Amino acid sequence: MSPKKFLAHRAWATHALGTLLLTGCASSPQPAPTPETPPAAEAAPVAQAAPAPAxxxxxxxxxxSAEAVRALGVELKNLDASVRPQDDFYQFVNGTWLKTTPIPADRARYGTFIELADKAELALRTIIEEAAAAKDRKAGTTPQKVGDLYNSFMDTKRIESLGLKPIAGELSRVRKLKSKDQLPELFAELQRDGVQTPFSLFVGQDQKQATRYIAYFSQGGLGLPDKDYYSNQEPKFVEIRAAYVAYIEKLLTLAGEKDAKKAAQDILAFETALADKSWTRVKSRDREATYNLKSIAELETLSKGFPWGRFFKAAGAQSTPAIIVRQPDFFESLAGIIDTTxxxxxxxxxxxxxxxxxAPLLSSAFEQASFEFNGKTLQGLQENRPRWKRGVASVDEALGEAVGQLYVERHFSPASKERMKVLVSNLREAFRVGIDGLPWMSATTKAQAQDKLAKFNVKIGYPDKWRDYSKLQIVATDxxxxxxxxxxxxxxxxxxxLGKPIDRDEWGMTPQLVNAYYSPTMNEIVFPAAILQPPFFNPEADDATNYGAIGGVIGHEISHGFDDQGSRSDGDGNLRNWWTDEDKKGFESRTSVLVAQYSGFSPLxxxxxxxELTLGENIGDLSGLTxxxxxxxxxxxGQQAPSIAGFTGAQRFFLGWAQVWRGLYRDETMRQLLLTDSHSPPMYRVNGVVRNMPEFYEAFGVKQGDAGWLPPEQRVKIW
Incomplete structure (x- = not known):
């Protein structure tokens, strides 16, 4: 499964560093960022204050000197001297870049993540096009699969001539449906083929018995990004719903539906019913609330007799020891919604x-319709991505670790991996010392936290065991x-x-993805190769900048093991309460202040x-940087850090953190992110964090009256 699919399915179980990088052509759109110019609110200080000299x-x-520039590791041309760091640190570090950087017309956001993703994309293009151009590709080899898949995407003449034919069989299968009694098998077949149905099946580790795999059921079926898109009566959301209906009508018309207009209205009504019974994203974050262990018989009772046993058999998942139903209220209502439809x-x-x-894989009429809605309407894109970029993305989607292996061979230094090991070791030691020094936590809970920390697994760069794609057939004309x-x-x-031992060698991201993650059931932190480059990780830079950048990222992922949800698992990955009641109250009192702080930020x-939705990531940022x-x-x-270019070591540390979060977002994308994404917008991942850290006040001389000032009693420290 590609990293995008993996995390889409496992958002509840895996905490990624940043929002995944998506194009505008996904059939189930999810947030991705990019604006021509940043909204004014993005550059606003966290708190308002009277203007001060700079x-x-x-x-x-x-x-x-060239040596000083390399050692500094900070892009000085991006700094905005018209802004005081004490008032708006994010703008001070990134302001010139924010003012002068255009957003590519085919992007929904632009920033450090995208810049590195573009770099990785170019590297993949070379690898993929070399395979595609080779004349002697042997059947069944990685070059054959990579080259033929890319060529099948780039053969626009053939794609155009085929029209609807490539999906004629799938449509026929759906249109042969005679009664609802056939739905279990049809749902299973569609999910197997990557088509959305009203719910989704996923196999993962049992959160309370992490040594076994088990089937999970999760709500689904929505074509709009979130349940709020179906009910919000603000004009923008009404407009989006109208565009969605038009999109449905357009695709069904192209597919030969006789009364596509009425069908589109009926489909919106059906999805609205599903949305009404869906849990909010905040509730779906709750790992205890979403852990509902059921037998197939209990699930059939819950869903008023829907034949789940037949679904599991058709899906090939009948050997699951049980089922974990993530949103039981939704499944209780699902059968009734289907019965009345x-x-x-x-x-x-x-x-x-x-x-x-x-649609993105079909002739231009389908492709354009998909882009107009998923790209333009939902994300604000102006242009579709060039064909070659979408071709590279398709190969990455289908053969991620195959091309990832080639990427690592050419673009990842073993020395980077060794230096990362040292950094991770130092961060773990700092976290260990920090736990012992917490004044609000008892010795009993500290011992449990230390046990969990000691059991952390770390993966850096790339998998030790690569995925085997030998059974995947790729044809150049299909x-x-x-x-x-x-x-x-x-x-x-x-x-x-199902029924097999846990594969602890498995990765949830490919090496070429610019991201990182923590898995609570594995109790591991993972850093793909592509993120281990400037400005996140700069081998030539002074330690201060690297500790602020990649060190903050490492700390962020470690802290996910101790955020509001990760802290519910122990060192073996099992969901259990290892806190004393008093310590849990102390933890929640601190996190509630963080919830209130971030709930006051308004980028649109x-x-x-x-x-509440962003709490885990906000804890990761604050505790990780601390x-x-x-x-x-x-x-x-005990030594004094040298001054470089007039910046102290402490100042360079915070500069390193702030510069990795520079980013611009289109309003449409920001709107979607605020409703769906567990990460805060980037300006708050800087300003929202540093104003809670006394170390930042000391480094930059922040005083009462400065816009970045927060009274000491309102500052939060958790880990």
Whole structure:
């Protein structure tokens, strides 16, 4: 399964560093960022204060020696000397870049993550196009699969000539539905082929018995990004719903539906019913609330007799020891929603899901319709991505670790891995010391926390064991079939886990993905190769900048093991309460203040950050940077850090953190992120964090009256 699919399924179980990088052509859109110019609110200080002079002197790179520029590791040209760091640190570090950087027309956001993703994309393009151009590709080899898949995507003449033919079989399968009694098998077949249905099956570790795999059921079926899109009556959301109906009608018309206009309205009504019974994203974050262990018989009782046993058999997942139902209220209502929906509407709904899933792979009429809604309407994109970029993305989607292995061979230094090991070791030691020094935590809970920390597993760069794609058939003349077979291959790989030992070598991201994650059931932190480059990790830079950048990232992922949800698992990955009641209250009192702080941030008019939805990531940022700072001080071994370009070691540390979060977002994307994403917008990942850290006040001389000032009694420290 590609990293995008993996995390889409496992958002409840895996904490990624940043929002995944998506294009505008996904059939089930999720947030991704990019605006031409940043919304004014993005650059606003966290708190308002009277304007103050800007005495801060910012050197220019030309005035420094080459050695000093390399050691500094900070892009001086991006700093905005018109802003005081004491008032708006994010703007001070990134302001010139924010003012002068255009957003590519084919992007929904732009920033450090995208810049590195573009770099990785170019590297993949070289690898993939070399395979595609080779004349002697041997059948069944990685070059054959990579080259033929890319060529199948780039053969636009053939794709155009085929029209609807590539999905004729899938549509016929849906349109042959005679009664609802056939739905269990049809749902299973569609999910296997990567087509959305009203719920989704996933196989993962049992959160309370982490040594076994088990089947999970989660709510689903929505074509809009979140349940709020179906009910919010603000004009923008009404407009989006109207555009969605038009999109459904367009695709069904292209697919030969006789009364596509009425079908589109019926489909929206069906999805609205599903949305009404869906849990909010905040509630779905709760790992205790979403752990509902059931037998198949209990599930059939819950869902009023829907034949789940037949679904499991058709999906090949009947060997699951039980089922964990994540949103039981939704499944309790699901059978009733299906019962009251006429068969023709269900057929139209599923036909639309088939066409929408395949539209980016079909002729230009389908592709353009998909982009107009998923790209322009939902994300604000101006242009679709160039064909070659979408081709590279498709290969990455289907053969991620195959091309990842080639990427690592050419673009990842073993020395980077060794230096990362040292940094991770130092961060763990700082976290260990930090736990012992917590004044609000009892010795009993500290011992449990230390046990968990000691059991952390660390993966850096790339897997020790690469995925085997030998059973995946790729044909140069069958793009839709290739992607369908890829989905089926990954689905089968997933259900095959049932009854087998936990695969601790498995990675949830490919090496070429610019991201990182923590898995609570594995109790491990993972850092793909592509993030281990400037500005996150700079081998030439002074330690201070690296500790603030990649050190903060490492600390962020470690802290996920101790955030509001990760802290519910022990060192073996099992969901259990290892806290005393008093310590849990102390923890929650601190996190509630953090919720209130972030809930006050408003990057868009009439919309605010959801402090509850983003709590885990905000804890990761604050605790991660706090621990990284402690690790940096430990690394100095009592020595004074040198000044470089006029910046102290402490100042360079915070500069390193702030510059990795520079980013611009289109309003449409920001709107979607605020409703769906567990990460705060980037300006708050800087300003929202540093104003809670006394170390930042000391480093930059922040005083009462400065816009970045927060009274000491309101500052939060958790770990």
């Amino acid at each position: 005495p801060w002197s910012v050197p220019v790179a030309e005035s420094l 006429p068969v023709p509407v269900i057929k139209q709904y599923l036909a639309f899901k088939v066409v929408s899933a395949r 793009l839709v079939g290739n992607m369908r077979r890829s989905d089926a291959f990954e689905f089968q790989r997933m259900v095959n886990k 008019e009439s919309m605010k950050v959801n402090g 621990v990284a700072y402690q690790a940096y001080n430990l690394s100095l071994k």
